[in-house]
Amino acid sequence: MKTAERLESVQEYYFSKKLREVAALREQGKPVINLGIGSPDLAPPQQVVDAMQNGLKHSKAHQYQPYKGIPELRNAMTGFYSRYYDINLNAENEILPLMGSKEGIMHISMTFLNKGDKVLVPDPGYPTYTSVSGLLQAEVQKYTLDESQKWLPDLEALEQLGLENVKIMWVNYPHMPTGTKATADFFKKLTAFAEKNEILVVNDNPYSFIQNTQPLSILDTDIRSDYVMELNSLSKSFNMAGWRVGMLAGSSKNIEAVLKVKSNMDSGMFYPLQAGAVKALQLSDEWFLKLNELYSSRKKKVLELVKTLNCEAAPGQSGLFVWAKAPAGKSAESLVDELLYDKDLFVTPGFIFGEQGRDYVRFSLCATEEMIDEALKRIRS
Numbered sequence: 126m127k128t129a130e131r132l133e134s135v136q137e138y139y140f141s142k143k144l145r146e147v148a149a150l151r152e153q154g155k156p157v158i159n160l161g162i163g164s165p166d167l168a169p170p171q172q173v174v175d176a177m178q179n180g181l182k183h184s185k186a187h188q189y190q191p192y193k194g195i196p197e198l199r200n201a202m203t204g205f206y207s208r209y210y211d212i213n214l215n216a217e218n219e220i221l222p223l224m225g226s227k228e229g230i231m232h233i234s235m236t237f238l239n240k241g242d243k244v245l246v247p248d249p250g251y252p253t254y255t256s257v258s259g260l261l262q263a264e265v266q267k268y269t270l271d272e273s274q275k276w277l278p279d280l281e282a283l284e285q286l287g288l289e290n291v292k293i294m295w296v297n298y299p300h301m302p303t304g305t306k307a308t309a310d311f312f313k314k315l316t317a318f319a320e321k322n323e324i325l326v327v328n329d330n331p332y333s334f335i336q337n338t339q340p341l342s343i344l345d346t347d348i349r350s351d352y353v354m355e356l357n358s359l360s361k362s363f364n365m366a367g368w369r370v371g372m373l374a375g376s377s378k379n380i381e382a383v384l385k386v387k388s389n390m391d392s393g394m395f396y397p398l399q400a401g402a403v404k405a406l407q408l409s410d411e412w413f414l415k416l417n418e419l420y421s422s423r424k425k426k427v428l429e430l431v432k433t434l435n436c437e438a439a440p441g442q443s444g445l446f447v448w449a450k451a452p453a454g455k456s457a458e459s460l461v462d463e464l465l466y467d468k469d470l471f472v473t474p475g476f477i478f479g480e481q482g483r484d485y486v487r488f489s490l491c492a493t494e495e496m497i498d499e500a501l502k503r504i505r506s
C-alpha cells in the first residue's frame with residue numbers, strides 16, 4: 126500500500142529508534158543508564174493520584190467527556206494562570222485542555238496552516254515543530270539561535286530576511302534543549318513582532334516551573350491578541366507525562382478555531398485524569414519548591430559529570446536538562462557514541478535538535494542521584 130506523500134517529509138522520531146537500540150543493549154546484559162530522555166521518573170503528588178482514583182467512582186466517569194474539558198478543569202487552568210503568571214483568562218473560551226502539549230502543536234498547525242505556508246521553527250529546537258509542519262506540507266524556515274546571542278532570535282534580522290507567507294512562529298521559553306529563559310521585555314517585543322507582521326507566535330511553555338523560580342508567560346496580563354498563543358503542560362511540572370494533560374491559552378477566536386479541529390479528532394479526556402489534573406493545578410507552590418530541590422541536587426552531580434567529560438555548560442539553565450558544549454576538537458556525536466558503547470551511558474546528541482546543536486550534548490535530570498553517581502564512576506574509570 127503506498128503511503129501518503131506527506132510521510133515523505135518525516136522520519137521515525139529519533140528517540141523511538143534510539144530507545145529500541147538501548148533496549149537491545151540492555152537485553153544483551155549491558156546496564157545502560159539513560160540520561161537521554163526527559164521523561165520525569167518521579168511520582169506525581171499523592172493527592173493527585175488519589176483524586177484520579179476517586180474520579181473512577183464518579184457516576185459519569187466512563188462516559189464521553191466534553192470536547193473542551195470539564196468546567197472544573199478549565200477553571201483550575203485559568204486559576205493556575207492567574208496565580209503563577211498573573212494572566213487573567215476567561216475559563217469559558219480562552220483556555221482549551223489538551224492531551225499533552227504535543228498534540229496541540231498538530232491542532233494549531235491544522236487550524237492555521239495551508240499547504241505551502243511558511244513556518245518559523247527554532248534551530249536548535251523541539252523536533253515536533255518541524256515534523257508536524259512537514260506532515261501538513263507547510264514550508265519550514267529554520268531561524269538560528271546561537272549561544273553568542275543567548276539563544277534568543279534576532280527579530281530584526283528575521284524581518285530583513287523577509288516574512289512573506291510566514292503564518293506561524295514557534296518559540297519555546299524556557300527553551301529546550303538549551304535551558305534559556307526569556308524575559309518579560311523579550312516577550313513584549315515578540316508580541317509586537319507578531320502583530321506587526323501578522324504572524325501567529327506560539328510559545329510552548331512546558332518547562333516554566335523546572336529549575337526556574339519566575340515562571341513567565343508570553344500572554345499579556347489583560348489583552349488577548351489574536352497573534353499570540355501559549356501551550357502549557359502538566360507533564361514536567363507535576364511528573365504526569367504519561368497522563369497526557371496539557372492546555373492551550375489564547376484569544377477566544379483562536380481557541381474556537383482550534384476546537385473546530387480538535388473536536389473532530391478526539392471525544393474528550395478520561396474523567397479521572399481531568400479530576401487528578403484539577404487537584405494538581407490547585408496545589409500550593411510547596412510542590413515546586415520540593416521538586417526543584419531534588420532537581421538541584423541531581424543537577425550538581427550532572428554538572429560534575431559534564432566537567433569530567435571536559436564539556437562546558439552555561440550557568441543558570443532552566444528545565445529538565447543540562448545543555449553542554451563538547452570539548453574543542455571532539456565531535457559531540459562521537460562523544461555520545463563512545464559513552465553509549467564504552468560506558469553504557471545514553472545521552473542525547475545536540476544535532477537532533479538542529480544544525481545549531483551539532484557541537485552540543487544534552488544530559489537529562491530524569492535519573493536518580495545513585496544512577497548519576499554510577500555514570501560518573503564509569504566515566505572516571
Ligand SMILES: Cc1ncc(COP(=O)(O)O)c(C=O)c1O
Pocket residue numbers: 163224225226227228251297301329331357358359360366370371
Ligand atoms: C519543548 C517541548 N514541547 C512539548 C513537549 C511535549 O510535552 P507534552 O508531554 O505536554 O506533550 C516536550 C516534551 O518533551 C518538549 O520538550
